[in-house]
């Protein structure tokens with residue numbers, strides 16, 4: 001059965017770590033990965049670029065990339081972009097039997113118990129966590145630092161490649177990729193400080209940031225995007 005894989009984030013801006021993760025999961029699961037920008041990320045203060053700009057940067061980042069796409073559904077909703085609401089909308093659209101996978105970094109996994117109606121996430125989708133530097137996700141660590149999350153994921157733990165065998169309810173840790181050091185926070189800090197930053201951003205995204213003078217980067221006059 002076709003696996004429907006979604007990767008939600010603030011993407012403020014999208015960086016090469018996000019893309020490396022999305023392409024590695026695409027290849028490992030042989031599925032299209034849809035990146036889904038949050039209009040109003042529930043756990044973040046005001047974003048730096050607006051939702052349309054963040055979505056546009058995602059378009060540029062995935063342009064020409066096989067098996068990567070952008071889903072704008074959270075931009076069409078009012079209020080905080082709760083994942084459980086997004087998954088309900090996806091479930092209604094895709095039907096009861098479609099396997100749905102929601103990707104998160106392990107830093108987010110360790111906070112999952114703070115998400116809105118978080119236990120319902122597993123009735124709607126599988127959760128696939130991607131290891132992130134500084135956020136250990138082996139079972140012992142999760143048990144110690146987020147016991148409620150551990151209680152949910154321990155009985156659900158499977159190999160990522162088996163998630164397509166059922167519509168929802170599984171958990172997998174994706175480790176087929178060296179840890180990625182990028183973060184949007186550090187990327188924004190480098191831009192604002194005038195330090196080198198391009199190597200963490202897809203070239204078309206870097207050009208868009210310059211063109212629009214986002215994140216404290218001095219605007220250029222070349223208007224190709």
Ligand SMILES: Nc1ncnc2c1ncn2[C@@H]1O[C@H](COP(=O)(O)OP(=O)(O)OP(=O)(O)O)[C@@H](O)[C@H]1O
Nearest residue numbers: 009010011017104105108131132180182183184185
């Ligand atoms: N380097 C990374 N390795 C693994 N997961 C990551 C990495 N960067 C981001 N993620 C995950 O991708 C999702 C979307 O991330 P987000 O758009 O918030 O970027 P971010 O780099 O975490 O941003 P910020 O630094 O502003 O918090 C989150 O689940 C996050 O945990």
Ligand SMILES: O=C(O)c1ccc[n+]([C@@H]2O[C@H](COP(=O)([O-])O)[C@@H](O)[C@H]2O)c1
Nearest residue numbers: 008009010038041042043082083115116
């Ligand atoms: O539903 C929630 O309560 C919730 C709380 C925190 C984060 N999320 C989602 O998790 C994804 C990553 O969030 P962030 O803040 O790390 O960019 C993004 O899709 C958010 O909408 C969702």
